[in-house]
Amino acid sequence: MSRMTFLLFLVMFVIGTDTFLISPLIPTLQQLFHIPTESAGWMVGAYALGYALFALIAGPLSDGWDRKKVMLSGMVCFSVSTLLCGFATGFWSMFLFRFLAGVSAAFTAPQVWASIPVLIPTPKIAKASGIVMAGVAASQAFGIPIGSLLASIQWSYSFFAIGTFALVVAVFIYYALPEMKPDQDQTSKTPIFGRYIPLLNSPTARRALFAHFLFQCGFFASFSFIGKWVTDRFHLSIDQAGYLMFFLGFGNIVGSLCGAYVIQTFNRFNTLVAGFLVSIACFIVLPYLPSVAAFESVYFFIFVTMGIAFPLILGLLNSLNPTIRGTISSLASSIMYAATTFGSWIAGLIYASFxxxxxxxxxxxxxFAGSLFLFIFSGILAHDAKTKKEFAA
Known part of the structure; x- marks a missing residue:
């Protein structure tokens, strides 16, 4: 693993850990801040809302700025806002600090994906992307359980630890990452939001992006309330919920590492269809499983399939137009976090109602069923020649 790849891995690890940390903390924070269940999802949604709104701006802007400065500034702000979460005194202060953390992440994470083709030699880009994606999986397997264990001592310790680690990563960015200044001749020709026009004009892109929204909405609706569900159903403590997250995160790592081999063996279409169908069946049976072991086993398969499907989907989306990778990465991230906001809100409402x-x-x-239908209908799984013609027109 090269120094650059490892640094980008760390950036995604710390952002991924902060993204998912709230899930096992919901029961504790709900009790501490006296939050009803139907509103608890907004502690996840606040971060996602900040990310979703500002990623739309961050992507086009960052295509015209030095990516190192954007990534460094974003990581420093991310560190500060995450540290402030540990000082929250109620729902609204936590909402504000989580929102600011999401805004900071919106300027940081997309730079990672847009920087890989610049920093990594072409033959090694696929391998480097897989390693960097594994940073998100590793955050679920290791970051979240560690944060949960710290939170079992004092809930604020997890935010302090992540905020401090993010500051250390910012120091590494400052000293290790080279400048990545844009080509001013190219970036000045297109208005900031005009860079979205090629995507909005493409039927393939519109359908694929909406399919991406449904995929993320379903996954995060379920994921946001895992901690709440296992606490209510199986009476697990916060540290026990953390161990559960470790096991599930390990499934994501397994999927990320074996995804390239699976796709090569079965092709993209069969891999995506099989993964989605397995996940749909798992989501339906999950609530009726009689034990924690059964719940863990079924959800493990969901995380394995997500570890395979998620990089596959991002790769397909980023291939829509290689000339605006930063914009596409930010738009895909914005859609993901908009879906997280909507999904966690809906999950809170229906969890409380039912x-x-x-x-x-x-x-x-x-x-997931709607997402699968749209991915197939969009034609993105076999779009290479067709999409090039659309964007050239």
């Missing part, structure tokens, strides 16, 4: 996870599982299964 007093359990059954409706959440059905909602997630429905989203």
């Amino acid at each position: 007093n359990g996870f059954s409706a959440v599982g059905l909602f997630a299964a429905s989203c």
Whole structure:
């Protein structure tokens, strides 16, 4: 692993850890801040909302700025806002600090994906992308359980640890990352939001991006309330919920590492269809499983399939137009976090209304079914020649 790849891995690891940390903390923070269940999802949604709104601006802007400065500034702000979460005194202060953390991440994470083709030699880009993507999976397997264990001592310790680690990563960015200044002749020709026009004009892109929204909405609706569900159903403590997250995150790592081999063996279409169908079945049966072991086993398969499908989908989206990778990466991230906001909000409402996870599982299964249909209907799985003609027109 090269120094640059490892640094980008660390950036995604710390952002991924902060993204998912709230899930196992929801029962504790809900009790501490006296938050009703139907509103608890907004502690996840606040971060996602900040990311979703500002990624739309960050992507086009960053295509015209030095990516190192954008990544460094974003990581420093991310560190400060995450540290402030540890000082939250109620729902609204936590909402504000999580929102600011999401805004900071919106300027940081897309730079990672846009920087890989610049920093990494072409023959090694696919391998480097897989390693960097594994940073998100590793955050679920290791970052979240560690944060949960710290939170079992004092809930604020997890935010302090992540915020401090993010500051250390910012120092590494300052000293190790080279400047990546844009080609001013190219970036000045197109208005900032005009860079979205090629995507909005493409039927393939529109359908694929909406399919991406449904995919993320279903997954995060389910994921946001895992901690709440296992606490209510199986009476697990916060540190036990952290161990559960470790096991699930390990499934994501397995999927990320074996994804390239699976796709090469079965092709993109078969891999995506099989993964989605397995996940739909798992979401439907999850609420009726009799034990923690059974729940872990089924959800493990969901995370394995997500570890395979998520990089596949991002790769397809980024291939839509290679000339605006930063814009596409930011738009895809914005859609993901908009879906997280909507999904966690809906999950909170239906969890409270139906007093359990059954409706959440059905909602997630429905989203995945709609997403699969749109991915197939969009033609993105076999779009290479067709899409080039669309964008050239």
